[in-house]
Amino acid sequence: MTLEWVIAGGLLLLALAPVAMRWRSPMAWAVLLAAGTLTGAGMWWWHTRLKLKESSESIVRSKTPREGRPGGYLTSDSCRSCHPNQHDSWRSSFHRTMTQRATPESVRGDFNGQTLQYDSKTYRLQRRGDEFWCDMVDPDWEYVEILKRRSRGEPGPIPPALYAVAPRTEKRIGMLTGSHFMQACWVASTHGNMQFNLPFTYVFEMQRWVPRNDVFLIDPSRPWVPDVWNVNCILCHATAGQPRQDAKTAVIDSRTAELGIACEACHGPTAEHVRANAEPRRRYQLHYSRKPDPTVFNPARADHVKSSETCGQCHAIRLKANHAEWQQDGFPFRPGGEIETCAPLHFYDTSALNAPHGDARRRMSEGSYWSDGMVRVSGREFNGMAGSACYKKGALSCLSCHSMHQYLSKDDQLAPHREGNQACVQCHSTIGAKLEAHTRHRASSSGSLCYNCHMPHTTYGLLKAIRSHSIDSPSVQSSLQTGRPNACNLCHLDRSLGWTARSLNDWFGKPQPRLTPEQQETSAAVTWILAGDAGQRALLAWHFGWEPAIQTSGRDWLAPGLAELLQDPYSVVRHIASRSLRRLPGFESFSYDYIGPEPERARATERALGIWRGQVRTNLADRAALLLDPTGALQQDKFSTLLRRRDSRSLELLE
């Protein structure tokens, strides 16, 4: 730094003095002296600015998990010079920004002096220059208090009286999680680089801060507990994370190869690859030979199992084979290697259902699967795919449909030409050739899209229904046994299970299961939306706003079911219902706050029903399945009967 100043000063003198000497005027010296002084002042200002920026960054870096770890990991920085296109496509993906440091470019939440209230706690958000701060109850105190209470067998929330005397502190937001649908903020503990989240999440769709328990499908009576990034999120929201928790002191000093999901998450450590390819001759030999480079793993050139396991290291429900090892060094899995030895795939465990409430095994099985073992939460696609015949007997891999570097949209990273039936007819070409004979729907209809029948939206996550990656065929029997809505009734919302069973029997010879009169007559969707569990209600509320289903089933009867869900106990169900309701004619500007006061929510249901009752309905014949009488009015008794039968068991979906 000093040398930089000396060189700059010398150069300035060398450049300006000859000009002054040739100018030969006292004025010249004055002008040049002023120029020199101004330049010096400019350099000092620039230097001060750089120092401030540097110290601000170094403080936040020292309090957040370190980037850089042994094991041959470099960072994505090393990849760009040879792979600029791949680097660019990765850089613009949501994988990169899964976890990132808080900067003016990355923060999406409103920090303009916002004051947020969570139970009896106040959080004041503030932006100071390029830094984001929160005045809050000391998270270290809160965390320790929760642990103390748990150890005394008091799992409930901390009493408001205790919060009133709790120490407060100002914390700088160091890291962020999420950049696609919502964003969580993390603040540092005073112990090591442990990170606690704020109890609020900024939801992009709503452009507002929402309590964290109101963006996940969680039992409303469950109190919020701060998450610790270093022992949970680090597994998949960073590249090759190492929690590094001291077994004796519990102090955490985590490090990662890189924050976010970067090149080395899928290609493995690249130090050897970078070293070997610094030599231009080797690079050109590889280019011309078109052979794979043995110094790095490339999922696109691997077999479908190894390729899919690369994605499935995160997009799956996995166990920790050696918890102590994981707590210290993270998973030893490297792409292309053996994942089952360190992180075996988790399957639905019926024996865990008998464990006491709160047991981790029970929580995982209840919160992740339908009762036949099919995954019902988002982000666990590999579990679904790995159980499908296309993967087990065929060569289906994640890359059969998705692409990390050549994608149509960064929303789902589908590869070009994979948005229709092309992905499936790669192998099922005979079906593709006689599409209508197989689907029994017009080729142009949404019923002729393979994934609408074989990958329906039966998983839940991110405030919406998401396609299941268990590739199966519609089955009324499965719906009866598991409660999982089948593809037919998710599109034909106005039809009963009996109608579906008869159609599947006529078309594909599927045996018709024994059904109750209600199942024969009443719309399955109406039954699920009123009497289903919270997960079913969320899925159906979403499908009541799904355009292909609305076009198939009509829209003038959907409002009562959605209106009822405006006062659902589960906040996310309320939100999804209100979103679908606003897609119906006459409800576009319907005002409703899904986390507003309870009486307001009850009044919203009445308002919505009032609007619906005032609407003119035509084609009133044969509407009994939808609980409408011949005049188009709601059959309140049947509606209430289904509501009374609602599956109200406590549910938490672990998306």
Add this chain to the structure above:
Amino acid sequence: MNTPAATSPVAESPRERLAGDPSVLAHRHLRFGWWTLLFFLTLGLVLEALHGFKVGAYLNPSNETRRLVWTLAHAHGTLFGLVNIAFAFTVGRLAGWPSRPRAIAAACLRGATLLMPAGFFLGGVHVYSGDPGVGIVLVPVGGLLLLAAVLLTALAVKPAKPEARAGHASQRRK
């Protein structure tokens, strides 16, 4: 033997001799220009080598600023070499250019040749998360010197006299 007519009353300093003799100044800029060109073309080769051997300190995205300002140093230095050569030819053609503004223009041009590429280069030695180091402050100073040099030179180039134009025209007819 020295005679009074053969020596000036006051000995002329080398600087004054240079200022008074356009051919010396032109030669000096010609030399300066070609050496500048050689230096910055060599820097270009060094930068190419950094590309060839994939040196992270130059190519990694976190060093984007260094890559940019060093490329600018190379590009500006090379162009300055050519401008100095052009200036040398200009000085040779402008016999009536008074010595003082000519000397100031020359000094400004040499100062700019020094400050602009060196400022870019120094700015890239220490990079602070996207911002160049303090050396970058030399660049605008160099830019002002260049402006002054170009302005003085442009003012010195007067419109051609009518007889000169006529001479040119008759030559073209022949």
